[in-house]
Amino acid sequence: MRYERAAYRPQVRAALFAVADDQRGAEARFACGTRVWRRTIVVYILDRAMLPSQSASQRVFFVGRFRDGYAVWQIVH
Numbered sequence: 001m002r003y004e005r006a007a008y009r010p011q012v013r014a015a016l017f018a019v020a021d022d023q024r025g026a027e028a029r030f031a032c033g034t035r036v037w038r039r040t041i042v043v044y045i046l047d048r049a050m051l052p053s054q055s056a057s058q059r060v061f062f063v064g065r066f067r068d069g070y071a072v073w074q075i076v077h
Contacts, residue, residue, distance in 0.1 A: 003061065003072055008047035010059075015043045018062070024076060028062050031074060039065045040073075 004010035018028040018040040029037040041063045050057035060076040 008049045011046045013044045013046050
C-alpha cells in the first residue's frame, strides 16, 4: 500500500501466490524465473478514487519475499 497515494483510496482486492494465479502467474514466472516465482505474491489493488475508469483504477503488483521482508519487485499494471 506504500506505493499507492492515499488520495486514490486504494483497496486490496486479492492477493494470490503466483503459482496459483491463473491470470498473472505465468507472467510472473517469465519475468523472474522459477525460483523467485514460487515465492511471489500477486497483489490486485483497486484505486477507488479513479472509478468508474476500469483501466485507471486497477493495479497489479508482484511482491517477493526477501531477507528483510516482503517488497514490491515489479508494478505490472
